[in-house]
Amino acid sequence: xxxSFAALAAAALATTAAPAFADLTVxxxxxxxxxxxxxxxxxxxxxxxYFTLLNERDxxxxxxxxxxxxxxxxxNTEKGVECYESTKGMDALAYNPLSTGITYQxxxxxxxxxxxxxxxxxxxxxxxxxxxxxxVFNYPANYWDGASxxxxxxxxxxxxxxxxKKIALxxxxxxxxxEPIRTLEELAKKHGFELKLLPVDPPGxxxxxQWLQIRRDKPDYVLMWGWGVMNQVAIQEAxxxxxxxxxxxxxxxxxxxxxxxxxxxxAMGYKSISFHGVGDDFPIYAxxxxxxxDPGKAAGAGDNLGNVLYSxxxxxxxxxxxxxxxxQEIAGHASVTPTEVRDGFExxxxxxxxxxxxxxxxxxQEIQASCADHGGPGSAMILQWDSSTKKWSAVSDWxxxxxxxxxxxxxxxxxxxxxxxxxxxxxx
Amino acid sequence: xxxxxxxxxxxxxxxxxxxxPIRLDRMGYIAxxxxxxxxxxxxxxxxxxxxxxxxxxxxxxAAIGLNILxxxxxxxxxxxxxxxxxxxxxxxKLMTGFPEVPFFFHVILAGGVTAFVGVLxxxxxxRIKGFYLAVATLAAQFFLVWLFNKVPWFYNYSASGQITxxxxxxxxIYITGAQTSAVAKYxxxxxxxxxxxxxxxxxxxxxxxxxxxxxxxxxxxxxxIGVNPLSAKVTAFAVSSFFIGIAGALLFSVYLGAAExxxxxxxxxxxxxxxxxxxxxxGSIFGSFAxxxxxxxxxxxxxxxxxxxxxxxxxVAAHLELMIVGALIVxxxxxEPHGLAQLWRIAKEKLRLWPFPH
Numbered sequence: 001x002x003x004s005f006a007a008l009a010a011a012a013l014a015t016t017a018a019p020a021f022a023d024l025t026v027x028x029x030x031x032x033x034x035x036x037x038x039x040x041x042x043x044x045x046x047x048x049x050y051f052t053l054l055n056e057r058d059x060x061x062x063x064x065x066x067x068x069x070x071x072x073x074x075x076n077t078e079k080g081v082e083c084y085e086s087t088k089g090m091d092a093l094a095y096n097p098l099s100t101g102i103t104y105q106x107x108x109x110x111x112x113x114x115x116x117x118x119x120x121x122x123x124x125x126x127x128x129x130x131x132x133x134x135x136v137f138n139y140p141a142n143y144w145d146g147a148s149x150x151x152x153x154x155x156x157x158x159x160x161x162x163x164x165k166k167i168a169l170x171x172x173x174x175x176x177x178x179e180p181i182r183t184l185e186e187l188a189k190k191h192g193f194e195l196k197l198l199p200v201d202p203p204g205x206x207x208x209x210q211w212l213q214i215r216r217d218k219p220d221y222v223l224m225w226g227w228g229v230m231n232q233v234a235i236q237e238a239x240x241x242x243x244x245x246x247x248x249x250x251x252x253x254x255x256x257x258x259x260x261x262x263x264x265x266x267a268m269g270y271k272s273i274s275f276h277g278v279g280d281d282f283p284i285y286a287x288x289x290x291x292x293x294d295p296g297k298a299a300g301a302g303d304n305l306g307n308v309l310y311s312x313x314x315x316x317x318x319x320x321x322x323x324x325x326x327x328q329e330i331a332g333h334a335s336v337t338p339t340e341v342r343d344g345f346e347x348x349x350x351x352x353x354x355x356x357x358x359x360x361x362x363x364x365q366e367i368q369a370s371c372a373d374h375g376g377p378g379s380a381m382i383l384q385w386d387s388s389t390k391k392w393s394a395v396s397d398w399x400x401x402x403x404x405x406x407x408x409x410x411x412x413x414x415x416x417x418x419x420x421x422x423x424x425x426x427x428x
Numbered sequence: 429x430x431x432x433x434x435x436x437x438x439x440x441x442x443x444x445x446x447x448x449p450i451r452l453d454r455m456g457y458i459a460x461x462x463x464x465x466x467x468x469x470x471x472x473x474x475x476x477x478x479x480x481x482x483x484x485x486x487x488x489x490a491a492i493g494l495n496i497l498x499x500x501x502x503x504x505x506x507x508x509x510x511x512x513x514x515x516x517x518x519x520x521k522l523m524t525g526f527p528e529v530p531f532f533f534h535v536i537l538a539g540g541v542t543a544f545v546g547v548l549x550x551x552x553x554x555r556i557k558g559f560y561l562a563v564a565t566l567a568a569q570f571f572l573v574w575l576f577n578k579v580p581w582f583y584n585y586s587a588s589g590q591i592t593x594x595x596x597x598x599x600x601i602y603i604t605g606a607q608t609s610a611v612a613k614y615x616x617x618x619x620x621x622x623x624x625x626x627x628x629x630x631x632x633x634x635x636x637x638x639x640x641x642x643x644x645x646x647x648x649x650x651x652x653i654g655v656n657p658l659s660a661k662v663t664a665f666a667v668s669s670f671f672i673g674i675a676g677a678l679l680f681s682v683y684l685g686a687a688e689x690x691x692x693x694x695x696x697x698x699x700x701x702x703x704x705x706x707x708x709x710x711g712s713i714f715g716s717f718a719x720x721x722x723x724x725x726x727x728x729x730x731x732x733x734x735x736x737x738x739x740x741x742x743x744v745a746a747h748l749e750l751m752i753v754g755a756l757i758v759x760x761x762x763x764e765p766h767g768l769a770q771l772w773r774i775a776k777e778k779l780r781l782w783p784f785p786h
Contacts, residue, residue, distance in 0.1 A: 030742065032741075032742060032743030033743055033746040033750075041743075057655055070740065071735075071742065072731075072735075072745065075748060076691075077684060077687070077688075077692060078483070078683075078684070078685075078692075081478055081479075081683075081684065082479040082728065084720075085474050086475055086479065088474070089474075089475065091639035100588070101688055102589075102591045104588070104592065104685045104686040105684060107686075108592070108686075109606045110536060112605075112607050124588070125587075173577060173690060174589070174687050174688055174690055174691060175590045176588075178588050178589045179587060179588055179589065181587075182587050188740075194630045202690055202691070287498070302744075398533035413587055416586075421594065421595065422595070
């Protein structure tokens, strides 16, 4: 019985592995099932649609078509490993698993196998230090930037003084949710606010006790590091205890239309951080409509156009395609290898002019990567939800993160990783 | 015709009570070992190792461990995920604390630590039985996961609470870490599985195993004929947790490389291993292998067929996969409640009579 399984599986594998070789391959490790599907689907759609647009409109990147084989991880690390192993043989140019747990597993693997891991706004924060993490990139911003930006925004709101204020952090009790704690603790020391930690066990459908605690302690502000169903439940619970929405700020993964939707009108005023613009009024959407949506080539159900997570998936795809383009310029040929794409990521220079050319004027910040800097500018803005128009709008300009606090933390954490895995820092 | 015992004479008690008394079975067993040790390593690549063989071997160890507790000693446990977490965190602390000790001993020691924890949580089994014991072990599951999340000492104060396996070698070959070859991973797990299976088989057919089975079948009667329930139940928990701890240690260090307790060792893992044991067959070593193979290989196989060969969208395939696996579990339990091991036994009975069943 086992034999026949193996034979059949081998036959199935042989048929899958064949097609993708001639193209540039960027696997899409997505999740469209499980408790995180509501957030995984729009992201995966945006990611796939952007590459479809490049293929349909420009004939790929530099004349090479891009293949985006999709692999379902269900946000599960074991399936993530399986997906990585099944796609790495196709000369995969970059991985973007959209899961901090899977990222932690892939960091040593991509380093040994020489593949790029691109984790915009998630993953291991200290990967911003390129001298230790040669194959990992997380620009434009990471969790610690997010925490710092949120605190800076609150400082501005309070005339530069947070002393004596109480800030609660409601977080997904996992590697992802724990990332900002260290930074927030440092910031609490620096600015004299009191930090309260409220872990929510994944997937986070049950948060009554945490919000009861918030009702009792009456913190001035609540920050949230949530994902999937946890976001919707938290916003609903905040509504239930009548917590003022404008004092409730989610990180970029806790601020999509799907998250505020279930609370209806009561979610009015909820804020979230973002490192890119949202909405479908960028010029690129005309092209997307013409080449992707109207011919029926959109990924998934095609109903996520322009929402926050769709834009973010598109952002990741845009950066990866720009890195591939840079790699092609450096290498002087179009069919680049994973190693050449790594150089492309490291020499990426994304300017506002280039963004305008791409049909995304003002969509994101400029990035100038370097050997040591894999973390980007680290600035972000605050969006606010308007439930009457069902739109997010920016309520702040780009806010820079507090490098004075973050740089030593990143240096410390990456030095620990370098010592653990015997890496000698590069870039000197 | 092919599968029979006629002419297979035994001249000693030893030969009569060996694990595979029928020659064809014995040859099949040796052939399986030869294929596993001498053929597979030459053909294995990263995909086959990481997606199919290594998880199968590790889950087989866990299933053997749980089968000893549930199948042989009759003590229902829902704490498997928690005990695997103990193994994983023990091996992590040992690997980072004593890097000079060979990794193999760390795995065994991690099993030992888990055995100790298992005995602690097994003590209530002396007073409570059945569903109530299941609930007590469920408490162990949630307590252990909470503990490893809560106390930073267990994850060496890392910012994210993740544990990452450092690189370790044996005889100059990488066993853990990203540079490990597929062959090394596979062979290391295979050696441990072989040792575990031999040990389990010999324990279960000796005095200890008979005591477990006596307790399982009727504890009062067992006590009357002189079986000490304390030692029988405690040893069952100890041996079972020892194996489960080893499986957890390997799952984290060799297979995943990095783990997070809530995600990798949650309640789902407890149910997964319990399903393996039930589908494979309670009280059967072969059943543990069959159950692990069924639940590890089937999803990978379905995924490759539906997405790879048929080209269906990944979400449709993932949902169908859940439905097919779920339906098969229900069908199996209705058609053959004693699991795959019983199917195998019936097949053998039929083969012995074939082609003249009357």
